[in-house]
Amino acid sequence: MNITLKKKKLMNGKFSLYLEFYKGSTTDANGKRIHLRDFEYLKLYPTQDPKTAK
Numbered sequence: 001m002n003i004t005l006k007k008k009k010l011m012n013g014k015f016s017l018y019l020e021f022y023k024g025s026t027t028d029a030n031g032k033r034i035h036l037r038d039f040e041y042l043k044l045y046p047t048q049d050p051k052t053a054k
Helices: none
Strands: 002-009 015-027 033-041
Antiparallel strands (some): 002 015
16 A cells, blocks of 8 residues: 655635545456555645745
């Protein structure tokens, strides 16, 4: 299992931080690979270029 911290840019200029849990992959009956992933959003929204230390 791989755990990765990722970010997504929001429309207001901030980022949304979330964790991606990658559990590997399986193959379905047609031979197509299906990736097993779960996401957990952390509800943290840092700004891209802060003007002050706050």
